[in-house]
Amino acid sequence: MELFVPFTLATWLIALNHEPANDRVVLLPSADGRAGAVQLSTAKGELLLAQPYAAAEASADGKLTGSTADGASVQARYGDTLAALPARPVSFTVYYLSGSAEALTAESAGQLDALKAELLRRPVPEIVVVGHTDRVGSQMDNDALSLARAGMVRQRLLDSGVKAQSMEIAGRGEREPAVETADEVAESLNRRVEIIVR
């Protein structure tokens, strides 16, 4: 009897040590409030996580078990991992007076200081300059125009002494309007360039 308790405890500890731990997934609340989802698949089945803090464990042989986590348990178990996430990208938008790639509106010109401050807050900041057009003209022409606008803004940033780890350009053409319109509608809010700092 006196030997029995330590023996049992030791056996239990060895068993715990050799039990393969389950893989885990926890869905987090999205910062932008969109309802995201993660579809889990294993050799044995599927499970959809679609609510904030919906969680699941998957055993090595593919058994899925759903559960619910909360903010405190996530912070306790994964706080160090979450703390290592890079800062979320921030974007600045400048608008054009007309369909040209040249003239910026006055308020757009004033955003440079805010951009420079953001660059200083980040360890290795990258800039991506993304041009957009409205829906006047063909998609191919708008791809070229949006890229030209992005290139123009990139040059202005360089001329203003903006320094980053890298400064890429992209043209999204008319694919991502700020304001939805029918085709061939002129819309000044869609003639813009986003400067993404990440």
Place this chain on the structure above:
Amino acid sequence: MHIKVIAVGVLAMVAAWPAWAGEAAGMIKTAQGKVEVVRGSQRLPAGPGFAVMQSDKVQTGAASSVGITLRDNTLLSAGANSSLSLDQYAFNPTTHQGRIDATLKRGTLSVISGKIAKTSPDAVHFRTTAVTLGVRGTEFILEAHGEED
């Protein structure tokens, strides 16, 4: 003679490919403790500013962590004793189409999905040995306990 010159020229171009192709998948933004990138047969020490490429394996030691921003603005961070392979990565900055296939062999990973998951929701997958995650525009944590490789 001419063939030799051309051959040397081609070799030089091949050697220079990663540099001018600019096809980094992302960049390390945060690093604590021991962070290494396994690229082919190389094991490279990595810190902020390190360009991560498709097929790289990012590994962290004890009390270590790493944070990576991918080109489509997907944010990743791995905690201590983690091994994360970026098996496939493609991103078209004009259309926002692309593909992410990543495997967390062991450790912990947090993910804030980016442009690809928004545009091509069936093109973003994270795996462990036991489970595959199809990601539709969201934030989540993954923990894996695969065998040492």
